[in-house]
Amino acid sequence: DVKVTQSSRYLVKRTGEKVFLECVQDMDHENMFWYRQDPGLGLRLIYFSYDVKMKEKGDIPEGYSVSREKKERFSLILESASTNQTSMYLCASSPPLTDTQYFGPGTRLTVL
Template sequence: DVKVTQSSRYLVKRTGEKVFLECVQDMDHENMFWYRQDPGLGLRLIYFSYDVKMKEKGDIPEGYSVSREKKERFSLILESASTNQTSMYLCASSLTGDQPQHFGDGTRLSIL
């Protein structure tokens, strides 16, 4: 079974802090994704990556950046956290375009 592990289940940070969310997958998947989930809005894609050191913007990249230095690890960075970034963040990975995405359990991030 594919395992996607997010480093924290719950995280509380302060406005203006730089925040790192880490995601690791163990199945040698090419593609990795970061989403945020908000009530009534479903999942919205922040950034994704097709390969090491490669990244592309999703639908809502403002205020975020990403890093993929190794194939198995995809990091989401909030450069200067703001209260409107309080949300559930989900990481996912997939092998190819016709294969389903596998999700981690999510990180519930609160910015105070």
């Protein structure tokens, strides 16, 4: 079974802090994705990566950055956390081409 793990299930940070969310997948997938999920809005794509060292902006990249130094790890960085970044953050991975995305359990981030 594909396993996608995220570093924390729950996280509480203060406004202005730098926040790191880690995601690791164990299936040697090329593609990795970061979404945020908010009630009534579904999932919105923040950043994605099709290969190591490669990153592309999704639909809502403002206030976020990412890092992919190794194939199995994709990190989401909130440079200066703000209250409107309080959300559920989901990481996913997939093999190349249009195929199933496998999701991690999510990190519920609260910014105070």
